[in-house]
Amino acid sequence: xxxxxxxxxxxxxxxxxxxxxxxxxxxxxxxxxxxxxxxxxxxxxxxxxxxxxxxxxxxxxxxxxxxxxxxxxxxxxxxxxxxxxxxxxxxxxxxxxxxxxxxxxxxxxxxxxxxxxxxxxxxxxxxxxxxxxxxxxxxxxxxxxxxxxxxxxxxxxxxxxxxxxxxxxxxxxxxxxxxxxxxxxxxxxxxxxxxxxxxxxxxxxxxxxxxxxxxxxxxxxxxxxxxxxxxxxxxxxxxxxxxxxxxxxxxxxxxxxxxxxxxxxxxxxxxxxxxxxxxxxxxxxxxxxxxxxxxxxxxxxxxxxxxxxxxxxxxxxxxxxxxxxxxxxxxxxxxxxxxxxxxxxxxxxxxxxxxxxxxxxxxxxxxxxxxxxxxxxxxxxxxxxxxxxxxxxxxxxxxxxxxxxxxxxxxxxxxx
Amino acid sequence: xxxxxxxxxxxxxxxxxxxxxxxxxxxxxxxxxxxxxxxxxxxxxxxxxxxxxxxxxxxxxxxxxxxxxxxxxxxxxxxxxxxxxxxxxxxxxxxxxxxxxxxxxxxxxxxxxxxxxxxxxxxxxxxxxxxxxxxxxxxxxxxxxxxxxxxxxxxxxxxxxxxxxxxxxxxxx
Numbered sequence: 396x397x398x399x400x401x402x403x404x405x406x407x408x409x410x411x412x413x414x415x416x417x418x419x420x421x422x423x424x425x426x427x428x429x430x431x432x433x434x435x436x437x438x439x440x441x442x443x444x445x446x447x448x449x450x451x452x453x454x455x456x457x458x459x460x461x462x463x464x465x466x467x468x469x470x471x472x473x474x475x476x477x478x479x480x481x482x483x484x485x486x487x488x489x490x491x492x493x494x495x496x497x498x499x500x501x502x503x504x505x506x507x508x509x510x511x512x513x514x515x516x517x518x519x520x521x522x523x524x525x526x527x528x529x530x531x532x533x534x535x536x537x538x539x540x541x542x543x544x545x546x547x548x549x550x551x552x553x554x555x556x557x558x559x560x561x562x563x564x565x566x567x568x569x570x571x572x573x574x575x576x577x578x579x580x581x582x583x584x585x586x587x588x589x590x591x592x593x594x595x596x597x598x599x600x601x602x603x604x605x606x607x608x609x610x611x612x613x614x615x616x617x618x619x620x621x622x623x624x625x626x627x628x629x630x631x632x633x634x635x636x637x638x639x640x641x642x643x644x645x646x647x648x649x650x651x652x653x654x655x656x657x658x659x660x661x662x663x664x665x666x667x668x669x670x671x672x673x674x675x676x677x678x679x680x681x682x683x684x685x686x687x688x689x690x691x692x693x694x695x696x697x698x699x700x701x702x703x704x705x706x707x708x709x710x711x712x713x714x715x716x717x718x719x720x721x722x723x724x725x726x727x728x729x730x731x732x733x734x735x736x737x738x739x740x741x742x743x744x745x746x747x748x749x750x751x752x753x754x755x756x757x758x759x760x761x762x763x764x765x766x767x768x769x770x771x772x773x774x775x776x777x778x779x780x781x782x783x784x785x786x787x788x789x790x791x792x793x794x795x796x797x798x799x800x801x802x803x804x805x806x807x808x809x810x811x
Numbered sequence: 812x813x814x815x816x817x818x819x820x821x822x823x824x825x826x827x828x829x830x831x832x833x834x835x836x837x838x839x840x841x842x843x844x845x846x847x848x849x850x851x852x853x854x855x856x857x858x859x860x861x862x863x864x865x866x867x868x869x870x871x872x873x874x875x876x877x878x879x880x881x882x883x884x885x886x887x888x889x890x891x892x893x894x895x896x897x898x899x900x901x902x903x904x905x906x907x908x909x910x911x912x913x914x915x916x917x918x919x920x921x922x923x924x925x926x927x928x929x930x931x932x933x934x935x936x937x938x939x940x941x942x943x944x945x946x947x948x949x950x951x952x953x954x955x956x957x958x959x960x961x962x963x964x965x966x967x968x969x970x971x972x973x974x975x976x977x978x979x980x981x982x983x984x
Contacts, residue, residue: 418966420983431846432889432890435849435891443979444979515889517887517889531889533891533894533913533916533921535921535977536920536978539978539981543982543983547983549966549968581886582909585882585909585911585912586909615886615911780838781842782838
């Protein structure tokens with residue numbers, strides 16, 4: 396019987412029989428923890444395995460991104476606990492100057508086509524963007540993975556989605572992503588893997604692939620997987636210096652638990668209203684609502700392409716009076732490129748406040764939270780009540796965020 | 812050896828209208844305001860402190876009690892706190908229509924029994940002072956022995972981890 400993408404990846408990393416519903420022992424190419432839960436991983440490891448070594452320090456990493464550099468003493472303490480453990484064990488730390496861990500793992504070539512990666516980030520399945528299996532886990536799981544380099548996993552069923560048609564700018568990969576989240580709902584793919592196909596998907600650049608895979612979590616999915624694309628290969632070759640990867644693809648006779656088909660030819664810019672990510676509307680339905688704060692960044696939309704697009708829209712203009720535009724690049728590499736190409740200067744001149752790479756507001760990090768009644772537009776992936784403060788949060792594309800920042804109210808980029 | 816028959820008062824997590832609450836996320840179970848707490852024993856008092864109508868749950872619940880929950884329980888973040896807070900209160904098992912994928916793993920790994928039951932008999936459970944949950948067969952019985960519902964039994968690996976007292980007590984095969 397044929398295999399789906401996740402079954403292919405698992406079969407290459409396990410001696411057990413791989414079939415949906417079966418529990419297998421899975422070899423892990425990368426085991427990581429971030430500053431959130433990292434100290435708990437260390438605490439669990441020390442208690443369960445006193446005096447013992449991690450299975451392989453070269454495959455074990457810390458990535459600090461939640462609160463970077465720490466702005467609370469508790470986080471500073473937790474980061475230092477991880478650093479001390481890392482020194483003892485010979486583990487590399489991508490410290491508070493690096494950016495979002497999942498993105499760093501891709502840029503550094505540690506997550507590559509066919510790889511298996513675990514960490515304490517619930518959006519680690521974003522690594523589907525490079526054809527890797529990524530999985531967010533709790534601290535008990537990660538302590539075990541550090542020690543043994545493997546974990547148990549129940550092989551999920553796979554849902555196959557085909558997206559027909561093409562859209563045109565100002566519809567963007569984020570709108571495609573929100574469209575699918577809206578169609579599937581928060582548990583439409585609960586406990587399953589998802590494969591997404593179609594001409595539009597194959598045309599996505601790396602930033603677009605990242606955006607699409609980043610919100611598999613908001614569909615309840617174990618992860619999302621895409622066919623390879625030109626944008627993917629350019630990225631992977633730069634990250635790894637290698638040209639010899641074989642991308643995991645599904646067999647023609649692979650078995651799917653569900654097959655869905657959608658048409659995106661008429662897709663319009665979309666926006667998520669409070670209080671949850673599957674509350675999706677066309678931007679035009681909500682146009683005119685006041686906006687106080689606009690946040691551009693996160694693992695979903697913090698790439699160079701995302702932030703450059705915002706800068707291009709704002710070039711030579713100013714954000715509306717009273718609107719605060721906050722920008723946080725995903726990684727140091729993204730930040731550096733935007734800086735050297737002077738896109739940050741464009742954003743500065745438009746009135747933005749720009750910060751160093753991190754998860755920023757999404758993880759109660761360093762670019763400010765919202766107060767009660769403060770309406771926020773975010774390019775992130777979650778808007779649960781209270782997550783980023785007391786104010787209501789809407790989720791949208793970088794283009795919609797930029798257009799809305801210009802007018803101080805929810806505005807479709809179709810108006811630009 | 813850990814017991815595979817769990818006996819306790821059933822708590823059906825419903826809203827003001829008596830309907831099961833779906834999609835209870837980890838921020839509602841254990842809010843991120845208390846993430847800096849690292850001592851599991853301290854986490855019990857924050858369980859459901861951000862779930863409307865259930866803020867006083869930690870004061871009412873007793874060790875061994877059993878939770879019955881809706882769809883996608885534990886959606887959202889990977890925080891172990893959202894499992895540890897129930898362990899701290901001595902919750903014997905959680906029976907739910909479905910669970911968030913990461914939450915399900917975290918519970919299994921910490922030795923908190925989870926059972927999946929697609930149809931929760933809300934009214935019937937509300938009338939019972941006690942139920943017995945059989946982790947091996949999935950049967951949920953009233954004190955008189957009557958089977959109230961049949962959940963999916965726990966998987967072999969989940970039972971193995973539970974019996975060992977948690978994943979960290981095991982070695983991989």
